[in-house]
Amino acid sequence: MDLLARHFANLLCAEKKLTFKDKEGAEFSFSGTKLPRRRKLILSALKAKKCLEKGAVGYLVSVVDLTKEAPRMEDIDVVRDYPDVFLEELPGLPPDRATEFVIDLIPGAALVSKAPYRMAPTELKELKVQLQELLDKGYIRPSISPWGAPVLFVKKKDASVRLCIDYRELNKLTIKNRYPLPRIDDLFDQLQGAKVFSKIDLRSGYHQLKIKEGDIPKTAFRTRYGHYEFLVMSFGLTNAPATFIELMNRVFHDMLDTSVIVFIDDILVYSKDKETHVKNLNAALQRLRKEKLYAKFFKCEF
Template identity: 65%
Template sequence: MSSLPSASYIQEEDLSGLPPPRQVKFQIGLVPGAAPVARSPYRLALAEMQELSTQLQELSDRGFIRPRSSAWGAPVLFVKKKDCFFRMCINYRELNKLTVKNRYPLPRINDLFDQLQGSRVYSKIDLRSGYHQLRVHEEDIPKTAFRTRYGHYEFQVMPFGLTNASVVFMDLINQMCKPYLDGFVIEFLDDILIYSKSRIEHEGHLKLILKLLKEEG
């Protein structure tokens, strides 16, 4: 049994502009009687403020966010990663409480392991950055709003932190990879696992999936 290094197929710096329309569009359905919720911005350290300004500019330049007034507004915080990079996170907890949960069925882990029997070579493709390749339904864009010292912004693409984001993304990837599921592909949330019986076979499987992802944009 052997494995190849996992990789991130989509690099953030390669993404620019709104993604093309897809068969799946991210929607935020609310429970009956839900009203907009806005929270004051969190206090941030000087280094975090500088990072916030930088990341807001990057997201704006790519067309992922736009400045806009909204009755909604979530606060921003930062999480420091092992590489000392600050990841900007938006606390959508209040919005998530009001969101109708998507009951998309997640596969059973035991069933996934059963599919791997007889395989010897594995690769994992990290698609986390692909979240920003899915548009938010126009009517739901105001619900993604977040508040900062530098202004009020909202996402035009699917952000991290929303309650249904992972299963909607999983649904999209499952539709894309449907011909190969249970054959040599397992998709779980934002990862694709490719499994093969030999390295030669694995090269063919990898080329096929990478070509598919590239064609889908």
């Protein structure tokens, strides 16, 4: 800044021009190149799809105003009538459902039992905490199963860690569930003409589905602090996504591709106008209430 002041510099940002003067008053200038203003390019969904098919890379971006106050449930029409759907914590073990998580093994499969992985002292401390949380919620119980998978921690985006069970060996022995996962482009096709949307994110979706009683011992895992098994569906099991999609399709079967699309534990309610959307959102939330499925309010958008 001192250099600019000494030489009486004059900067015209709009013209991309910087002018200096010497002591005798002589001037000399530097000018940047003026580029033509770019025309905004808007592609139709069909053209964008063709570009993607030809190998173009697409980015889906959403803009969020962080200065706005977080919405409150009581301020949102329809949603305020369903506080029992948006609980802060799951109320315990899920009810019995028509869909259960099963682990069918290939013929002749031998059981898997591996020693626990080594952990740092800080990880062991966190392990104690997370095991106790799972026990308190009733998601796991002490086990005497001959099966046993090791555990490890995985970092989340917020720098906290999630306890994960290394089910890779069990997954190799599991018969794969061929229930079809929805194609993203097919889901987008259903949204043509829709103008009003609501996104519902289920709270710990996998933990809202029980494991078949006879398959619970196969989920056993070993830790420094004991041997446990899951009563609810756990992350890392090979057929978990397909089973959850099956559950969601059962729940919303008559609403799919007319007012609702689902992808694992994410639900999108869509409509052509606000009046219809009130009815569609009501119907979706009533279905969640009836099936005792719970959502995470702060991750939903209405």
